[in-house]
Amino acid sequence: MPVSATSSLVAPTPHDNSNIFRRSANFHPTIWGDHFIQYVSEPMEIDEIMKQIVMLKEKVSKMLVLMNESATRPLEEANLIDSIQRLGLYHHFEHEIGEVLQHIHNSYVENGAITLNEDLHCVALVFRLLRQQGYHILPDVFKKFKNEQGNFNETLFGDVEGMISLFEVTHMRIHGEDILDEAFVFTSSHLEMMTPQLSLSLAAKVNHSLKWPLFKNLPRLVARYYISTYEEDPSHDATLLLLAKLDFNLLQKQHKKEAGELSKWWKDLDLETKFPFARNRIIELYFWSMGVYFEPQYSLGRRIMTKVLSLVSIIDDTYDVYGTIEELQLFTDAIERWDIKCMDFLPEYMKCVYNSLLDLYEEIEQEMAKEGRTLSAIYVKNELIRLVQSYFTEAKWFNSKYIPTVEEYVANGIVTSVNYLLTAISFIGMGSIATQETFRWLTNRPKIVSASCIIGRLVNDLLSNEFEQKRGHVASAIECYMKQYGVSREDAINEISRQVTNAWKDINENLLHPIQVPKPLLIRVLNLTRAIDVMYKEEDGYTHSLRLTKNYIQSIMLNPCQI
């Protein structure tokens, strides 16, 4: 049920008995309440399952090694790797998969061009897997699927599988790959047109791909969906399927427990009562953090990220909705000084979030000290300060009814996208591969992270603009663009969408070798961007989490796979 904005001014709240009028966004309450807290004490009972998983993993590992040794059937190898990845098992077989792909690369790639003489599905699948692995493969191989006029062959309409595979590839395109730009238009428009003539199951497959391109989807959502469709495929491998189900359910238990612990932390702080004007979304934020890293070893990262986000969310609502400009000035000063003594100068209602933030920072410092990485925490603090300063800039713009230029807006908005901060936090959870050097790299605003921030800002604006403008909010990229260039809303939206597409090309380009920092760190940036694509697909699924986001959380955090 969508929640609508009501009057933008409300009477004073219990927080103040002065005559200050404050805006209100009437956010819907939490969907989950205390539901997850019950899982904190649920026994894991994992011994038997772990034994089974270890045995099944050995079998799959052997399958991969054997395949690599014979290495004569590239389609079979590619299909197996694709299934392992879609089933959410890549992290168990990273080494083996790396070897198989290296072998495929050595055998079927010359000077960056794929030499496979196979059909569209096979070529596109191999292309996608190699690119995902970081190989800079050229898209020229797709020229052979064009006619003399230079258009993609209409005969491909009969090859739905091939069309889907090519469509999936197009989401990995980089700048200058005109053939993949064309392929995107060709496959997306024709697949959409074709669906009414397809069988129900094939049409469902096409529609799913169109809405959920693999490369932009979150790995856990991919796995949950694929486990059920793979099961229906009569040619499925029973070992792989069982492993995927057991592994998914085991991890789900861990996620439930972690979400329960965070719910309890949130409840104990009683922030819901203290900030009734703010969004209460601890579970949605855990889902977001799990999107960034779902694997079992990243428990600390998920915990820290969810906690930071929950406080940032309150701060965002304070700057966007509730605080007066004078109060926000005080809060911004206090954050810049980062000193518990500053609490004395803050309005009563702000004290708690300030105190909680400083406490949380101490927790991060302590965790980092255990790993001998104390300095890393400073980067998080610096990003938090920058974020709050940028929130204040937006508040001042709103307060003075100033509409910035697009350039001014985006320069500030990429910080309020929160993705610089989130990238720093994601590195906190990555252990020793996130060195001081990688944090310094981050401070220099590398293109891949800036592109993720641009996507975060612009996609958020495209999907939440109407609701926010109704309740009163700083001009979004859309209004800035319309004013600066004197264009219609529709033209502004088209231009902003084009910039989002370009930013994705920057991300894709910077995932290819040679890379600047270890790949697992870049994957965090990719996943942060995927989380935005998922959360803002049809609506602002963070603010209005009753519908789609609720379904995602149910499907991956609550519903186990039937064995």
Ligand SMILES: CC(C)=CCC/C(C)=C/COP(=O)(O)OP(=O)(O)O
């Ligand atoms: C990225 C995440 C999970 C951040 C924490 C919560 C948050 C600030 C969400 C965006 O809200 P919004 O749509 O109100 O943002 P803005 O005020 O920047 O438009």
